[in-house]
Amino acid sequence: MIKKAEGFYEYFLRKDGSKTKATHYCAGCGHGIIHKLIAEALADFGLQDDTVFVSPVGCGAFCYYYFDCGNVAAAHGRASAVATGLSRALPGKVVIAYQGDGDLGAIGFNNAFQAANRGEKFVCFFINNAIYGMTGGQMAPTTLPGQKTATSPMGRDVATDGYPLHVCEVFNQLPAPVFIERVSVADTKRILKARKAIRKAIEIQKEGKGYAFVEILSPCPTNMKISAVDAAQFTIDALEKVFPLGNFRDRSAEPALQPHVIPIKPLHELIVATSSDNVDGGEFAEKEFKFCGFGGQGILSLGLVLAHAGNDAGKNVSWFPSYGPEQRGGTASCSVVLSGKDIGSPTVDRPDVLVAMNQPSLEKFAPTVKDGGVIIYDAQIPVEFDLPEKVTVYAFPAAEIATSQGVPKAANTALLGALLSLDLIGLPEEVVLTALKDSFAEKPKLIPKNIAIVDAAKAWMRDNL
Numbered sequence: 431m432i433k434k435a436e437g438f439y440e441y442f443l444r445k446d447g448s449k450t451k452a453t454h455y456c457a458g459c460g461h462g463i464i465h466k467l468i469a470e471a472l473a474d475f476g477l478q479d480d481t482v483f484v485s486p487v488g489c490g491a492f493c494y495y496y497f498d499c500g501n502v503a504a505a506h507g508r509a510s511a512v513a514t515g516l517s518r519a520l521p522g523k524v525v526i527a528y529q530g531d532g533d534l535g536a537i538g539f540n541n542a543f544q545a546a547n548r549g550e551k552f553v554c555f556f557i558n559n560a561i562y563g564m565t566g567g568q569m570a571p572t573t574l575p576g577q578k579t580a581t582s583p584m585g586r587d588v589a590t591d592g593y594p595l596h597v598c599e600v601f602n603q604l605p606a607p608v609f610i611e612r613v614s615v616a617d618t619k620r621i622l623k624a625r626k627a628i629r630k631a632i633e634i635q636k637e638g639k640g641y642a643f644v645e646i647l648s649p650c651p652t653n654m655k656i657s658a659v660d661a662a663q664f665t666i667d668a669l670e671k672v673f674p675l676g677n678f679r680d681r682s683a684e685p686a687l688q689p690h691v692i693p694i695k696p697l698h699e700l701i702v703a704t705s706s707d708n709v710d711g712g713e714f715a716e717k718e719f720k721f722c723g724f725g726g727q728g729i730l731s732l733g734l735v736l737a738h739a740g741n742d743a744g745k746n747v748s749w750f751p752s753y754g755p756e757q758r759g760g761t762a763s764c765s766v767v768l769s770g771k772d773i774g775s776p777t778v779d780r781p782d783v784l785v786a787m788n789q790p791s792l793e794k795f796a797p798t799v800k801d802g803g804v805i806i807y808d809a810q811i812p813v814e815f816d817l818p819e820k821v822t823v824y825a826f827p828a829a830e831i832a833t834s835q836g837v838p839k840a841a842n843t844a845l846l847g848a849l850l851s852l853d854l855i856g857l858p859e860e861v862v863l864t865a866l867k868d869s870f871a872e873k874p875k876l877i878p879k880n881i882a883i884v885d886a887a888k889a890w891m892r893d894n895l
């Protein structure tokens with residue numbers, strides 16, 4: 431008698447009426463067979479309570495209706511990335527990523543490939559039916575040359591569409607995976623071999639040995655537009671020719687290539703800096719800053735000093751950088767919020783204070799400053815547009831002051847001195863200076879020079895305002 435595997439839920443809640451034990455898969459679809467093999471292995475190994483199953487987007491999207499274990503649904507292509515996070519956060523548990531050929535071979539290929547290259551501790555079941563099943567039969571990376579699909583009605587043309595992607599063969603170039611095998615569920619003989627590979631890959635997880643990958647050739651009669659019997663035959667005759675079955679690698683009996691120990695910090699250590707329990711400042715009025723300039727001017731570091739100072743003073747803080755694509759010479763900005771309350775969003779669209787170190791950034795962000803706010807910009811910047819009227823604007827010689835102190839690159843520190851002078855930060859000066867000094871922990875020689883620049887900036891403000 432054919433029985434439902436123990437690893438499944440007793441009833442599949444998505445189905446009602448008399449069909450509570452039927453899946454949503456089409457008749458003759460390989461997904462259902464593969465599900466049964468996995469569910470059976472989980473139950474046989476007693477792993478249901480120790481397993482998290484990551485569902486893909488594709489026809490397998492509803493795995494969580496069936497597998498009686500932990501379930502997480504990933505965005506399209508991201509199952510291997512989600513599985514990476516889960517396996518690192520839950521050492522000792524079994525993590526399964528289940529992905530189709532569109533999901534893994536196209537949108538998510540890099541995620542899956544990098545996870546395999548890192549040798550993450552999870553098993554990836556890769557369901558290759560040579561088509562996008564769920565969305566109506568579009569060409570997949572594994573579609574065969576000449577195969578007709580909704581998006582290759584004349585048949586896949588390798589001249590324009592490339593060749594079918596051989597994922598096992600690609601992954602087999604990587605040093606880290608422990609197990610790689612390609613199997614099929616097109617007939618009973620093949621299903622028995624697939625069963626063996628699936629069990630082996632899950633056992634490798636149970637023993638915590640590392641990354642395992644099983645590609646499973648699987649019929650999709652609906653999109654192949656043929657009967658279930660013909661689809662199974664097509665999988666044997668056509669798919670296997672291009673994707674030969676077999677084991678590529680089994681290193682499960684060998685010692686691990688490297689100890690795969692990921693340092694994990696307890697959650698309370700990670701969140702202590704942001705916990706509201708730490709915050710004293712109900713009275714502290716929220717301040718929103720935007721720092722902007724060229725990459726390399728230290729604009730992000732300046733924002734970071736402020737954020738650290740706020741944190742040290744027991745305020746809620748956020749620091750949100752935005753990098754240009756270039757390492758040097760592109761524009762960069764960061765938003766910093768200091769607050770006595772919880773911070774709603776770390777992005778700052780309407781700053782109270784804008785600090786600008788180059789012309790394009792000043793032009794871009796000056797109109798966004800709140801009425802009654804403040805703009806401080808480096809006096810070297812030529813201003814060729816009308817600055818907003820309802821804000822106070824300071825042209826401050828930051829670069830000149832830094833150069834006069836022998837550190838031309840530290841114009842950002844001069845701007846910090848200007849902020850302190852104008853009392854725009856709202857935190858005790860010694861806290862801000864400590865954060866500044868801390869930012870040079872690895873270059874202590876620069877501390878006195880930067881303190882001198884802050885002093886020179888304050889002196890300029892005193893003498894000129």
Ligand SMILES: Cc1ncc(C[n+]2csc(CCOP(=O)(O)OP(=O)(O)O)c2C)c(N)n1
Nearest residue numbers: 487488489506530531532533561562563564
């Ligand atoms: C970001 C994003 N892009 C595209 C889609 C549309 N989409 C849903 S499933 C799918 C392809 C599924 O094919 P495959 O991974 O081969 O799974 P199958 O259905 O064949 O098992 C696509 C493109 C989506 N849901 N999300």
Ligand code: SF4
Nearest residue numbers: 455456459489563650
């Ligand atoms: S469309 Fe294809 S892959 Fe999707 S459930 Fe039906 S047979 Fe299976």
Ligand SMILES: [Mg+2]
Nearest residue numbers: 530531561563
């Ligand atoms: Mg598919």
